[in-house]
Amino acid sequence: MKKMGIVGFGAAAIGFLQGLIESKKIDDYEIVVFERGKDHAHNTISGVRMDGKIFVSRGMGGELDIPFEVQYKIVELYLSHSGYRPTLKERIDPIEYLKSFEKDGKKIEFGESFADDETYRKFYDHGFEPIKAYFFHLGTDVLKDTNNNLFEHFSSFKNVHFVFDTIVEDVELGSKHKVITNKGEFVFDELVVAVGRSGHRLMDRIKEKYPQLVRENYYVDIGVRYELPNHVMEEFFDMYEVKVRYKTRTGYMCRLFCQNPAGKVTLEKYEDFTTVNGYSDTHHKTQNTNFAVLVTTRFTEPFKDPTGYGKNLAKLANILAGDREKVILQTYGDFKEYRRTKRLGRVQPTLHEDSFILGDANLVFPSKIRESLVDFIDNLDRVIRGVAYFDNLLYAVEVKFYSNKFCNDVVEHLHVIGDCSGWTRSIQYATSMGYIRALRL
């Protein structure tokens, strides 16, 4: 039997183990799963201990192309291990089948963005690409069962051994791969690294030792956090998320995402600069909705530092705001007219006044980014009347950095999967990536 080491027991590892079971390759290996969490009962499977929304979408959750058939399978895996059972016998329409799952007489909570054809068409006809997504909400209360059941499911295989309370500190890659933990060293024929975002220390170590495993990143998303009155966006509140992409007249792709109905704008502080973000607080509703409008900026050789580019624009906004921990706030009307904002209109900011300065974001954005933002917002106003009101607010700068991606075809018998690979950022995509990788073994 070959020896396999799996580092981390989260969503990606769950997918990988399930893939091994379904392909029957599991019998070929003696498997050790290292997990730094104390034990499975203490909710250590961080991927599934969260809110537990499992999405089905081709456009959100990761930068991989995951076939719908795999995504349905993953939803079913989580539902069935959470105690839900199908009430439909036949799986003619996979979404209807999954929607039929219930537990103790209660249907699984389900949501769909752009469910209404007319809304979809409205966006589509104005050049937007609406990102469709379905979600199944397991709910925090059942997640403990999900963890337990999945753990029982995998540990029922005699050749699968879980080692909890163990931190993998380093790996040494070779003809066999060595795993160095705080409790000793182990050697494997096959190594799976699935440590999620919380495993960044180990990933930094691997990147430093094996830079050939890391793919060059050429992208950064730069733009603003946009804030407007709730009533403008109200008709979309029952949609999980209004997420659309649009190719602007500059040729740059611009996107709307991370919508927070009745939410708040907040600062995102980094070591040496500050950007903006948004959130919704279930207890404190506000009069405003906020969302990100970001332009995807791609660079080509010889420039190789998109992250530095984004950081420097954010820093410039902080410099103009007169403080490393302040951002620029401007009305959309003033932004369009190249005027510094001196007075606000009908929309009051939800970000605390100590955190911003009224200014002119035109001094920050290169014109190609600025033109893309204006084109996007003006065009969106044709679909959602009121988005381009002169006194709506924009906060600069919002930046989304792309994480470095790991190549899985450089070192033999090594599989870096899930969020730590840089390719995924959701339970669905992390689990699916693991699942597909195992099928290809």
Ligand SMILES: Cc1cc2nc3c(=O)[nH]c(=O)nc-3n(C[C@H](O)[C@H](O)[C@H](O)COP(=O)(O)OP(=O)(O)OC[C@H]3O[C@@H](n4cnc5c(N)ncnc54)[C@H](O)[C@@H]3O)c2cc1C
């Ligand atoms: C607050 C919050 C809420 C979220 N809600 C959702 C949601 O509703 N829906 C959704 O799709 N996504 C959600 N996500 C994202 C989702 O949790 C991740 O995308 C997903 O879990 C990634 O799976 P993974 O296997 O890559 O990592 P994880 O699931 O994080 O698993 C990694 C595992 O590795 C272990 N580990 C880390 N380092 C080491 C080490 N050195 N040695 C040994 N073990 C180690 C960790 O303890 C962990 O158990 C949420 C994330 C957060 C933070």
